[in-house]
Amino acid sequence: xxxxxxxxxxxxxxxxxxxxxxxxxxxxxxxxxxxxxxxxxxxxxxxxxxxxxxxxxxxxxxxxxxxxxxxxxxxxxxxxxxxxxxxxxxxxxxxxxxxxxxxxxxxxxxxxxxxxxxxxxxxxxxxxxxxxxxxxxxxxxxxxxxxxxxxxxxxxxxxxxxxxxxxxxxxxxxxxxxxxxxxxxxxxxxxxxxxxxxxxxxxxxxxxxxxxxxxxxxxxxxxxxxxxxxxxxxxxxxxxxxxxxxxxxxxxxxxxxxxxxxxxxxxxxxxxxxxxxxxxxxxxxxxxxxxxxxxxxxxxxxxxxxxxxxxxxxxxxxxxxxxxxxxxxxxxxxxxxxxxxxx
Amino acid sequence: xxxxxxxxxxxxxxxxxxxxxxxxxxxxxxxxxxxxxxxxxxxxxxxxxxxxxxxxxxxxxxxxxxxxxxxxxxxxxxxxxxxxxxxxxxxxxxxxxxxxxxxxxxxxxxxxxxxxxxxxxxxxxxxxxxxxxxxxxxxxxxxxxxxxxxxxxxxxxxxxxxxxxxxxxxxxxxxxxxxxxxxxxxxxxxxxxxxxxxxxxxxxxxxxxxxxxxxxxxxxxxxxxxxxxxxxxxxxxxxxxxxxxxxxxxxxxxxxxx
Numbered sequence: 001x002x003x004x005x006x007x008x009x010x011x012x013x014x015x016x017x018x019x020x021x022x023x024x025x026x027x028x029x030x031x032x033x034x035x036x037x038x039x040x041x042x043x044x045x046x047x048x049x050x051x052x053x054x055x056x057x058x059x060x061x062x063x064x065x066x067x068x069x070x071x072x073x074x075x076x077x078x079x080x081x082x083x084x085x086x087x088x089x090x091x092x093x094x095x096x097x098x099x100x101x102x103x104x105x106x107x108x109x110x111x112x113x114x115x116x117x118x119x120x121x122x123x124x125x126x127x128x129x130x131x132x133x134x135x136x137x138x139x140x141x142x143x144x145x146x147x148x149x150x151x152x153x154x155x156x157x158x159x160x161x162x163x164x165x166x167x168x169x170x171x172x173x174x175x176x177x178x179x180x181x182x183x184x185x186x187x188x189x190x191x192x193x194x195x196x197x198x199x200x201x202x203x204x205x206x207x208x209x210x211x212x213x214x215x216x217x218x219x220x221x222x223x224x225x226x227x228x229x230x231x232x233x234x235x236x237x238x239x240x241x242x243x244x245x246x247x248x249x250x251x252x253x254x255x256x257x258x259x260x261x262x263x264x265x266x267x268x269x270x271x272x273x274x275x276x277x278x279x280x281x282x283x284x285x286x287x288x289x290x291x292x293x294x295x296x297x298x299x300x301x302x303x304x305x306x307x308x309x310x311x312x313x314x315x316x317x318x319x320x321x322x323x324x325x326x327x328x329x330x331x332x333x334x335x336x337x338x339x340x341x342x343x
Numbered sequence: 344x345x346x347x348x349x350x351x352x353x354x355x356x357x358x359x360x361x362x363x364x365x366x367x368x369x370x371x372x373x374x375x376x377x378x379x380x381x382x383x384x385x386x387x388x389x390x391x392x393x394x395x396x397x398x399x400x401x402x403x404x405x406x407x408x409x410x411x412x413x414x415x416x417x418x419x420x421x422x423x424x425x426x427x428x429x430x431x432x433x434x435x436x437x438x439x440x441x442x443x444x445x446x447x448x449x450x451x452x453x454x455x456x457x458x459x460x461x462x463x464x465x466x467x468x469x470x471x472x473x474x475x476x477x478x479x480x481x482x483x484x485x486x487x488x489x490x491x492x493x494x495x496x497x498x499x500x501x502x503x504x505x506x507x508x509x510x511x512x513x514x515x516x517x518x519x520x521x522x523x524x525x526x527x528x529x530x531x532x533x534x535x536x537x538x539x540x541x542x543x544x545x546x547x548x549x550x551x552x553x554x555x556x557x558x559x560x561x562x563x564x565x566x567x568x569x570x571x572x573x574x575x576x577x578x579x580x581x582x583x584x585x586x587x588x589x590x591x592x593x594x595x596x597x598x599x600x601x
Binding site for chain 1 (some may be wrong): 362
């Protein structure tokens with residue numbers, strides 16, 4: 001006997017659809033792409049290797065499937081150490097992790113993930129096409145699909161014209177593109193990028209941003225570390241902030257930047273700043289014909305009235321929100337203050 | 344053998360070829376043809392002896408130098424240049440990487456030896472004008488030289504899995520020199536008194552026995568090489584190589600790639 005569901009699909013068939021992954025189930029929706037369970041790393045330094053240096057304090061972090069997750073922190077914060085541990089390049093002192101529902105140490109899980117290291121360097125005696133062919137072989141991409149896939153990703157990163165050139169003749173930006181190509185070649189479900197924008201010119205950065213957005217649209221999860229906050233703010237669904245090996249905060253970009261500061265930004269066009277605006281103790285910045293003023297939210301109506309009276313052309317009135325940069329600096333300063341208090 | 348080992352091996356071979364390692368063959372060909380002409384002019388009756396001795400010794404030394412200088416960089420260069428990161432972040436086991444690298448270098452040396460062997464036989468033909476039956480044992484000597492290369496490759500890999508390239512080169516070359524006198528070392532160890540004898544004997548057996556793999560002089564004097572020695576040396580070289588490679592794998596499996 002078969003049951004007919006509300007959608008008119010018979011029950012065994014809908015079950016088959018769920019198994020094949022063509023529809024979502026609550027269980028699949030909530031599965032984390034990455035679960036970091038207390039990973040930590042302490043290096044022993046000094047001549048006798050007896051002095052411990054904590055590179056990463058126990059880190060607990062979860063990244064949902066399909067999101068773009070930014071791992072932010074200043075240089076030396078522990079971002080690369082975390083990524084290297086997830087890739088099995090560095091062994092943690094304690095803790096564990098699960099990637100795409102499997103133990104992170106399972107080599108098979110690596111067929112489903114892509115990784116772009118920071119400032120990548122590749123076998124420079126190979127051409128871009130040979131490099132991708134080699135990585136395709138190692139990732140288990142079948143020979144019949146490999147050639148097509150290589151052409152696709154070369155096109156995606158804009159290296160089609162340079163595919164036959166040895167990598168030793170590549171510029172830094174071209175190497176970064178080759179690095180991105182090798183990370184997405186085998187169509188992974190989850191991609192780790194370590195500082196993907198470094199070495200790229202503004203146009204290249206824009207292209208990488210677009211590429212990351214495309215990956216999200218394809219349903220892939222992207223975990224990228226960066227210290228460039230504007231990239232994170234433009235791209236990420238959620239971010240985590242790490243400093244001196246310790247997680248300082250985590251949350252959705254909208255949540256972190258939603259707190260209104262009680263101030264508004266008023267922009268208008270006019271030859272000079274009216275005296276009535278000066279009276280509102282507005283901080284004004286003139287740029288050609290455009291004036292930008294920041295005033296208290298309570299004075300918003302008075303400012304608009306004043307501009308009307310002076311017959312100035314009002315362009316915008318926008319509440320000021322906390323930027324990711326402000327949040328980031330606050331988190332870092334807070335930790336410095338706490339550390340100072342403890343000390 | 345896993346396909347990944349094959350891919351890593353063929354990439355290592357390609358690297359050696361593109362880095363012009365096989366250009367040494369030109370130097371070898373010039374050396375050998377010059378020597379053959381020179382020997383042909385000054386030697387009477389012993390041209391064959393000199394050419395075989397010189398040719399096979401050159402094959403061995405050229406190969407050892409290549410094995411050590413490529414072998415010590417196989418792992419350390421990949422770590423230093425961070426090319427290893429994009430390999431080990433794929434479904435590649437660390438042991439597969441080490442074994443693949445080993446086969447890649449071994450393959451390079453076999454190809455190198457093949458071309459150098461052609462040079463030796465050509466020089467021999469130039470001075471002797473024809474091949475004789477005992478010349479077939481030159482092939483055995485070449486086979487033993489390849490076995491030497493396998494041992495040296497695995498030792499270079501072992502040292503490079505935990506040490507700097509410079510120290511690895513020093514260790515590997517020292518072991519090659521000491522191992523070339525392994526028979527003498529074992530004889531000296533047997534003469535040591537008391538407990539020292541045990542330690543000296545253990546140490547003498549720990550170094551690779553390259554002296555039993557060296558049949559160049561015997562072959563040059565047209566002496567035959569027994570089947571038993573061939574079997575014994577094959578098993579010894581394979582066992583020693585496997586042990587050194589296992590050591591390299593054990594160390595590399597635990598290494599943090601900072």
